[in-house]
Amino acid sequence: MIASDKLTPPPGAAEPVRHPDAPAPGQLLGPHYDQCFGCGGDQPHGLHLAARAGEGVSVTAEFTVKAAHQGAPGLAHGGVLTSALDETLGALSWLLRTITVTGRLETDFLRPVPVDTTLHLDARVLAVAGRKIYSTAAGRLGAPEGPVAVRADALFVEVKVDHFVRHGRDREIQAAMADPDQVRRARAFEVNP
Numbered sequence: 001m002i003a004s005d006k007l008t009p010p011p012g013a014a015e016p017v018r019h020p021d022a023p024a025p026g027q028l029l030g031p032h033y034d035q036c037f038g039c040g041g042d043q044p045h046g047l048h049l050a051a052r053a054g055e056g057v058s059v060t061a062e063f064t065v066k067a068a069h070q071g072a073p074g075l076a077h078g079g080v081l082t083s084a085l086d087e088t089l090g091a092l093s094w095l096l097r098t099i100t101v102t103g104r105l106e107t108d109f110l111r112p113v114p115v116d117t118t119l120h121l122d123a124r125v126l127a128v129a130g131r132k133i134y135s136t137a138a139g140r141l142g143a144p145e146g147p148v149a150v151r152a153d154a155l156f157v158e159v160k161v162d163h164f165v166r167h168g169r170d171r172e173i174q175a176a177m178a179d180p181d182q183v184r185r186a187r188a189f190e191v192n193p
């Protein structure tokens with residue numbers, strides 16, 4: 001499977017560089033926002049995906065499919081699986097110490113994923129070109145070496161905290177800015193907070 005032209009790093013794109021203050025390999029990254037559908041602990045039907053720093057500019061993550069995540073009877077919904085890939089790819093921001101949002105995400109669905117399966121995900125940055133981060137991820141059934149069920153290629157784009165302040169609903173933005181723990185987590189993404 002080949003990523004579309006929009007996901008092919010341009011000539012001159014740089015190798016990704018792990019930030020010197022990135023969390024150590026093996027360290028749990030924790031949620032970037034408690035209400036996040038992907039990683040937040042306060043979302044009852046969220047994915048509760050737990051990501052860890054890997055070597056280089058990579059992460060691993062686990063997500064267990066619940067009944068609330070079904071599309072067909074007993075099987076995970078494809079959009080939910082794409083969300084798990086998106087969240088895992090988003091966690092790469094912790095290693096670059098930049099805030100990024102998904103610009104483009106292409107998913108291949110290779111095997112059905114039954115409810116109760118734990119999907120073992122991994123993601124890594126392939127290249128960086130200015131604000132554009134090119135990355136790839138896969139989700140395996142039941143074990144880190146299990147068969148690949150889903151995979152994705154992505155382009156994330158670097159933004160500043162201002163992106164969220166400008167576009168987010170005011171109620172949640174005000175609450176986030178009043179929460180010192182949330183502000184600390186946002187700063188952990190940024191090289192120059």
Ligand SMILES: CCCCCCCCCCCCCCCC(=O)SCCNC(=O)CCNC(=O)[C@H](O)C(C)(C)COP(=O)(O)OP(=O)(O)OC[C@H]1O[C@@H](n2cnc3c(N)ncnc32)[C@H](O)[C@@H]1OP(=O)(O)O
Nearest residue numbers: 006032086087090101102103104132155157164176177186
């Ligand atoms: C107090 C508050 C605390 C907050 C604490 C936050 C904590 C940290 C939260 C992180 C959360 C992560 C969660 C998981 C990941 C999501 O799910 S993120 C949510 C989904 N994504 C979005 O909502 C993004 C919506 N899109 C946008 O906002 C804008 O289109 C973007 C992506 C920021 C780009 O807009 P822009 O900044 O105006 O930049 P633009 O010049 O258009 O594009 C820059 C470059 O990217 C390229 N590009 C852009 N989009 C595309 C595309 N779709 N295809 C190909 N190329 C593209 C452009 O062609 C351009 O290339 P160059 O011309 O430089 O070569």
